[in-house]
Amino acid sequence: MSDQNKRPTVLDPRNLSAQLHYRPAGNPPPATLDTTIGNTCPGLEFDFRAAWRTLLTGITLLEHDNLVIAAEPAYAALKGRRLLRVDGKPVITKVIGPSTDLTTTELLTSEDYPEGVITMEWSNGFTDVLRKVGQPVACEFTACPRPNQPEDERISYEQAVKDKNIQTIRLQVRPFFTKDTAAIEPATVPAGVMTQGLCSPWQNDYRECVCYYWASSRPDFVNVDVTPTGEVRGDNWMQRDRSGQYVIDNYTDSRMITYDELFQKWEELLKFQLAGRDAPDSIPLPFPKDPA
Amino acid sequence: MTALSRPLMRQDAFRDGRADTGMPERPGIIDAAALVAASAPRSDALHLLSVDGGDHLLLVDGSRLFRIDADLRGRLERATANGALSDLLDELGLGGPPLINDQPVVDPPLHALSLAVSQACNLGCGYCYAGQGSFGKPPRKMPLDTALAAVERLVNGAPEGGRVTLAFMGGEPLVNRPVIQAATRYAQELASLRGVRVNHSITTNGTLVTPEDGDFFEEFGFAVTISLDGPADQHDRLRPFKDGRGSFDRIMANIAPLLKQQRRMQVSARVTVTPDNLDLPATLDRFIADGFHSVGFSPLLHGSAGRNEMDRGALLVMLDQMVACGAAFERAVLEGRRYPFANLVNALREIHRGTHRPYPCGAGAGYLGVSADGDLSACHRFVEDESGAMGSLSAGIDAVRQNGWLHDRHVHRQEPCRSCWARYMCGGGCHHEVIGSGRLSCEYVRGWLHYCLSAYLRLSDARPGWFAGAPTDPNPAMVP
Numbered sequence: 035m036s037d038q039n040k041r042p043t044v045l046d047p048r049n050l051s052a053q054l055h056y057r058p059a060g061n062p063p064p065a066t067l068d069t070t071i072g073n074t075c076p077g078l079e080f081d082f083r084a085a086w087r088t089l090l091t092g093i094t095l096l097e098h099d100n101l102v103i104a105a106e107p108a109y110a111a112l113k114g115r116r117l118l119r120v121d122g123k124p125v126i127t128k129v130i131g132p133s134t135d136l137t138t139t140e141l142l143t144s145e146d147y148p149e150g151v152i153t154m155e156w157s158n159g160f161t162d163v164l165r166k167v168g169q170p171v172a173c174e175f176t177a178c179p180r181p182n183q184p185e186d187e188r189i190s191y192e193q194a195v196k197d198k199n200i201q202t203i204r205l206q207v208r209p210f211f212t213k214d215t216a217a218i219e220p221a222t223v224p225a226g227v228m229t230q231g232l233c234s235p236w237q238n239d240y241r242e243c244v245c246y247y248w249a250s251s252r253p254d255f256v257n258v259d260v261t262p263t264g265e266v267r268g269d270n271w272m273q274r275d276r277s278g279q280y281v282i283d284n285y286t287d288s289r290m291i292t293y294d295e296l297f298q299k300w301e302e303l304l305k306f307q308l309a310g311r312d313a314p315d316s317i318p319l320p321f322p323k324d325p326a
Numbered sequence: 327m328t329a330l331s332r333p334l335m336r337q338d339a340f341r342d343g344r345a346d347t348g349m350p351e352r353p354g355i356i357d358a359a360a361l362v363a364a365s366a367p368r369s370d371a372l373h374l375l376s377v378d379g380g381d382h383l384l385l386v387d388g389s390r391l392f393r394i395d396a397d398l399r400g401r402l403e404r405a406t407a408n409g410a411l412s413d414l415l416d417e418l419g420l421g422g423p424p425l426i427n428d429q430p431v432v433d434p435p436l437h438a439l440s441l442a443v444s445q446a447c448n449l450g451c452g453y454c455y456a457g458q459g460s461f462g463k464p465p466r467k468m469p470l471d472t473a474l475a476a477v478e479r480l481v482n483g484a485p486e487g488g489r490v491t492l493a494f495m496g497g498e499p500l501v502n503r504p505v506i507q508a509a510t511r512y513a514q515e516l517a518s519l520r521g522v523r524v525n526h527s528i529t530t531n532g533t534l535v536t537p538e539d540g541d542f543f544e545e546f547g548f549a550v551t552i553s554l555d556g557p558a559d560q561h562d563r564l565r566p567f568k569d570g571r572g573s574f575d576r577i578m579a580n581i582a583p584l585l586k587q588q589r590r591m592q593v594s595a596r597v598t599v600t601p602d603n604l605d606l607p608a609t610l611d612r613f614i615a616d617g618f619h620s621v622g623f624s625p626l627l628h629g630s631a632g633r634n635e636m637d638r639g640a641l642l643v644m645l646d647q648m649v650a651c652g653a654a655f656e657r658a659v660l661e662g663r664r665y666p667f668a669n670l671v672n673a674l675r676e677i678h679r680g681t682h683r684p685y686p687c688g689a690g691a692g693y694l695g696v697s698a699d700g701d702l703s704a705c706h707r708f709v710e711d712e713s714g715a716m717g718s719l720s721a722g723i724d725a726v727r728q729n730g731w732l733h734d735r736h737v738h739r740q741e742p743c744r745s746c747w748a749r750y751m752c753g754g755g756c757h758h759e760v761i762g763s764g765r766l767s768c769e770y771v772r773g774w775l776h777y778c779l780s781a782y783l784r785l786s787d788a789r790p791g792w793f794a795g796a797p798t799d800p801n802p803a804m805v806p
Contacts, residue, residue, distance in 0.1 A: 044395035045418060048382070048786065051680020052390035057419035214790045 053216045080228035085218060086156030087227075089163070090120070090173060091206040100125055100153040100188075102175070109203070112175060118191045118200065121171040125159035126151050126191065151188040163207050170204040177201040241272070241285065241293055255280065257311050271304060276312065358646040362769045365748075365776035369406045371415070373747035374399055375776060377783045384779060385415075386747050388425045389680040391779065426684050426750060430732040433725060437692040438491035439480045440706040441509065443468040444501035445698045449531050450568035453600060453629035455758065458568075459497035461697075461710035467502040468698040473509040475719045476696045481513055486521040493527045495695075495706045500534040510546055529553065529596070531565065532577035540584040540591075547590035552581055554595045557612055560603035564634065578616070585617040592619040594668065599625045599644055600634035606647035607654060610667060622668035623648065625770070628762035635763070641770040649777050656781055659789050673778040674785065676751070678793045684738060686753030690716065690731040694723070704731060707758035714757070740765075748772050 047053040083097040093112050094104040100117045117125055129142040129152050141150040153159070163171060176189065177199045194200050209219045257276060258268035272291050273281040281289050291303050305312035364375070373384040381399040383392045394402075398418075405414040415421045444467050447459025459465065477492065484490045492513050494506050510526055517524045527549040543550050554577065555564040562572030584593050595613045599606070606623055613621040625636045625644055636644065651667050658665030685691065689705035696702060697709045700719040708714025716731070717724035737743045737754040742765070746752075752771050754760065759767075786793060 043398050043418070044393060045383075045398065046393040048391040048393055048783065049389070049678050049680045051388045051682070052385070052392055054680075055388050055390060055425070057422075214794045 050216045081230075082228060083156060084227050084230065085210070085223045086160055088222060089156070089160055089208055089210060090117075090171075091208055093117075093205065095156070097156075098153065109205075112203070115175040115178070115201075116189070117173060117175055118194055119172075119174040120160065120163050121166065121173075123159070123162050124154075124191055125156075126153050126188070128152075128190065147188055149188060149190045149193060151190045153188075160210075164210055166207045167209045168207065170206050172202050173205045174200050174202050241291075241296055253307050253310070256307060271307075274303070358642045358649070358773060361645060361649065361773035361776055362642065365769075365772040367742075367746045367748075367772070369411065369747060370745045370749075371411055371747075372402060372406070373776075373779075374402065375779060377780045378787075380783075382779070382783055384747065385420055386750060387682070389677070389682040389750055390420070391677065391680070391782070393783075426682060426738075428736070428738050430729070430736045431685070431691050432729055432732065434691040434728075434732070435485075436480060436483050436694065436723070437489070438493065438688065438694075439476050440493040440495050440693070440695045441468060441473055441476055441499075442496055442695065442697050442706065442709045443473060443494050443499045443505050443509075444497040445709070446501055447496060447498040447531070448501070448533060448567060449498070449565055449573060450570070451565045453564070453598070453626050453634040455628060455630060455707055455762075456497065456709070457630060463710055465497075466698050468505055468696075468700075470505050470508055472696070472698070472700040472719065473505045474512055475700065477509050477513045477516060479719060481516040481520060481522055481524065484517075484520070484522045489523040489525065490517075491525040491527060491693075493529070493706070495529045498531050498534065499528055500530055500539065503534075503539070507542060510542075514546065525549070527551065531573070532581050533567075533573050535577075535580040535584065537583045540587050543584065543591040544587055544589065548592075550584065550588075550591055550593045551596050552577065552593065552618075553598065554613065555597055555600070556603040556605070556609045560605075560609075563602055564598070564600060588619060594618055594620045594622065597621065597623045599623050599636065600629075601636060601640040602634065604640065604643050604647055606644070607650045610651050610654070614666060618666070620666035620668040620671065622672075623651075625767060627756070627767055628759040636767070638766070638769070641767055645770050645773045645777075648774055652777060652781055656785060659785055659792055669774075670778060670781065673775070674782050674793070677778060677782045678786070682750035683753055684736050684750065685732075686737075686755055686757065689757055690714065690728060690735065704757060707756075713761055742768070746772070748775050751775055 047056045081097065087095045087097055092106045092109040093102045095101065095117060096103050102112045102115050102117065105111075105113045119125065129147065129150050130139060131142045132138075133140045143150040174191075176194055189197075189199070208222045210222060211217065212219045253271050255268050256271045257278065258266060259278070260266055267278045268280055269276045269278060270281045270283060270290075272283060273289055274291055275289065281287065284290065285293070295303055307313065365373070368374075369386075371386055373386065375382050375384070381394050381396055383394045383399075383402065384390070385392070401414060402411070405411040412421065442461075445456075445460050445463065446465035446467065447454070447456075450458055480490050480492060492509065494509075496502075499506060506528070513524045513526075516522075526543075526546050528543070529551040530553070532552045532554070542548075553565065554574075555561045558572065558574040561574040561577075565573055567573055581593065584591070595616075595618045597603070597606075597609055597613075603609070610621050610623075623644075625641060626634055627636060629635050648669065652670050655665050655667040655670050687693070687705070689708075693705060694702050694716055695704065695706040695709050695714075696719065701710075702716040702718055702723060703709050703711060704714035704716055714731070715724070716728050733739070735754070735757055737749045740749075740754040740760075743749045743752075743754045746768065748771060752775070755765055755767065755771070
């Protein structure tokens, strides 16, 4: 807000570098692509994979797999099928790697992947298709699950060809980027999509993985004060009473918030943190309290 | 009428209403001196400008461009004056670690070589930095073995799937046509074996170009740059044959077939601007009408023995003329016409991407020059110049010299660049010109970039689709 606090400050990124590096008010420092802790899958701040799931009009793909998990009525028959190729390019590949005895290189299979087939990350599988925004492209799906075969079994394109288990349907490519910008198109990827699949941070992971893991978004030491003698006092975010005496984390310690309490009333116990301190209870929640 | 002959306008041409009406109504209406004043350095962290009545912020770090309101402009100006800018930028979400720090590039991979295949020339341009082609040494040609060794160093060092550029310069490179052809074919053979792509380019005076050269350049998709300094009268004064005859008519006759033939190849005109050929809009119109793929201007800042060099007054006239060319370009874009004014096309592409770099170009980093004797130098201009020596083909790149160069030439170690808002767009200016003559063109550069930023803001509003195309030049320069 402006210093008059009357109307929002206008700060509208105009060129691509401004768009890429812009951190809107309220977002934490790791909210940009170059600062985010996106070193693991799905990442901590957002799950980028989810952005690709609806790139093809009419169907929704699993974020990490070529399985169609939802479809609009016109394409209802595609639900449960597997996408094999788009516009002539494969979206799956075979996993080749060292054998378990490290003596050779071979097709790596497992119970989940009996044919050694894995779906490429969508950012790779869909790279070429992005050039065909707005156009229909040929999408090759498995025609039906093979007899006595669970729908989640991954099959290779070659096997599908051999079994004549392929059906080609033309689907239109939706825009991934808003035209002429570096912004992800909100009509394709609505707000919330890239965070909805993250592990529930307010539950087990947030309790177990303390601040050195959630470096960006989970505080540890809150309500910090420096006394006149130079002593630093404050609370562990997970401690029940805000005594100013930091309690070393141990989930068996009765002074700490329990798992169950976190699930039931996290917002009352943890408090929102504003400038490193518990927000006053007088600040209303930004959403209705979940009756559960 | 030039900028110098008109009375000076108000300090900020972009705030006094004339520029706020949008594109200049007639060429040159944005006064160069006013542009210089509007673009004067006031902060090392930001530059503020007004376009079409709206305020805009260029954040120097990252070349990030924002539309802002008058309220925020006032806050930024006050924070700059009070030394509180850093806090305000943090508050706005624009703080954080700098995108460019003091660290120089170290041991960069090689991606472009320029071969001085001929250190001899048939023209007698008075201003030639290369001492009329021979770089102050006896004229000579590059032996084939040397050219092939250069090709091997370039291509064999590239990663699979990589892209490199092999450039031919001189002197006049076509004096040594067989070596150009052999080196080009060899580069393609090696590259296809290694899965590397090679771009080819040549800068020629055009006097020796034949139709067969056109076929060759077309076959290999050359970027062909013809040095032309304007229409016949201006060009012939500046670029005569050694016996004094004019060269313009010969050149234009030679390259006429290439201009018609160009599909894979691109035939561009490069104009060296001196105080004697400052009518840039007429030159630009003429060469575009002739069918050049693009036309670019570059001021002569460091010539042989100081001849024909641009002084401050001439640079202000040039700025005025460049803005006039830019106005013609803006009109063409609005009307959907192609108008390949290379300086502005490149600058707009770079501003759109937000290019920011601590060097003006790749010289001494991924780009090196090769002399006829096989010595390596920081670029084609430093051939036979000890100050830019970088080793040799036989001994390899001198890493100590190269890393020392990259350390010393980093824009954070240049003055007065460190306090200039344009430093990551300009990069500190051409190393050869700066080392030879100092920084004489800073006002011009800032004025030009200020104009380019305003043109970007106008065109990205009016014709956003223009920016969606792929960049045309893989290694463009934002500053002429």
